[in-house]
Amino acid sequence: MTRPGRPVGELLRDWRRTRGLSQLDLSIEAGVSARHLSFVETGRSRPSPDLILRLAEHLGMPLAERNTVLLAGGYAPAYPRHELADPELAPVRAAVRRILDGHHPFPALLVDQHWHLVDANPAVALFTSDAPPHLLTEPINVLRLSLHPDGLAPRILNLPEWRAHLLNRLHRQALAANDPVLLDLHEELRGYPDPGPAPEPVSDALSRVLIPLRYRHNDQELSFVSTTTLFGTPRDVTVSGLAVEAFLPADRSTTEALHTLAASRPGRGGGDGGG
Structure with missing residues (x-):
């Protein structure tokens, strides 16, 4: 995988909107303050890998997309991708x-x-x-x-x-x-x-x-x-x-x-x- 060009906050925001959730909805579900989530989405705060994975879980993101967001945040992918023959x-x-x-x-x-x-x-x-x-x-x-x-x-x-x-x-x-x-x-x-x-x-x-x-x-x-x-x-x-x-x-x-x-x-x- 190559590191995506878009910021991690934009990717998380797009997925939140795709799911039809407000920042308040997602913050409550994920157990994070709406203020901090807003800072993450606007790039004012860098999310930890744990926070990225927690948000991704509540957004129901596919594993490949979770890796993409981790890479956008500057972290290593969390999920391997093997060939079925491996x-x-x-x-x-x-x-x-x-x-x-x-x-x-x-x-x-x-x-x-x-x-x-x-x-x-x-x-x-x-x-x-x-x-x-x-x-x-x-x-x-x-x-x-x-x-x-x-x-x-x-x-x-x-x-x-x-x-x-x-x-x-x-x-x-x-x-x-x-x-x-x-x-x-x-x-x-x-x-x-x-x-x-x-x-x-x-x-x-x-x-x-x-x-x-x-x-x-x-x-x-x-x-x-x-x-x-x-x-x-x-x-x-x-x-x-x-x-x-x-x-x-x-x-x-x-x-x-x-x-x-x-x-x-x-x-x-x-x-x-x-x-």
């Missing part, structure tokens, strides 16, 4: 592998903070096997693959509501992380052909409690419930951005179809994803 992250890789393998024969994949595919179990071939090469060029972005008209979009039977769900989720994530990469991705996906307004929800018990993914495979409709698994206490920048996205069968026919597909696949092997 020896230090071997326990993380093992945990992810157990999760991915444990979901088989149901699709599960590991993505990073920008929704790039990092790893996957063989069942994800259900979504990727017929995708065009330009959507499978690394780094593969799974949201682009999902909503691109050349990708999965024509096979998603409830595309309007699934698209709205993904775009809303991405937009919330981009704002929470204050991440321009995610904001640009949101704008790109929003520009894809609009499938029209969401139809009236299907009046089954599942659709009354969540939005399923209804996906056409050959001549069969498969119905999935999506789940997200995060590491609960990350202290590494890379780990903090990882998420396992799993697609569990929402009905008996989907369960049976996935077991049949798995039995026809030549060996389970390793992950299908790149990274």
Whole structure:
């Protein structure tokens, strides 16, 4: 990381405003006087690393951004950033592998903070096997693959509501992380052909409690419930951005179809994803 050019006080002030907090709100939450916080933001007072980290915690800043603010204050980063292949992250890789393998024969994949595919179990071939090469060029972005008209979009039977769900989720994530990469991705996906307004929800018990993914495979409709698994206490920048996205069968026919597909696949092997 390189030392940012903007003062530490400006960075903290921008994050406070992003969160919609007044100086008084943040000072109360962080246990610091509003006067001192004002001095920090205007550059009249240099914050300690402990104060920076305390404010960053209450502002819900991503670990990478906490490092950036520490550097702006003249301090060393507090959180390491390892590559997933590094020896230090071997326990993380093992945990992810157990999760991915444990979901088989149901699709599960590991993505990073920008929704790039990092790893996957063989069942994800259900979504990727017929995708065009330009959507499978690394780094593969799974949201682009999902909503691109050349990708999965024509096979998603409830595309309007699934698209709205993904775009809303991405937009919330981009704002929470204050991440321009995610904001640009949101704008790109929003520009894809609009499938029209969401139809009236299907009046089954599942659709009354969540939005399923209804996906056409050959001549069969498969119905999935999506789940997200995060590491609960990350202290590494890379780990903090990882998420396992799993697609569990929402009905008996989907369960049976996935077991049949798995039995026809030549060996389970390793992950299908790149990274």
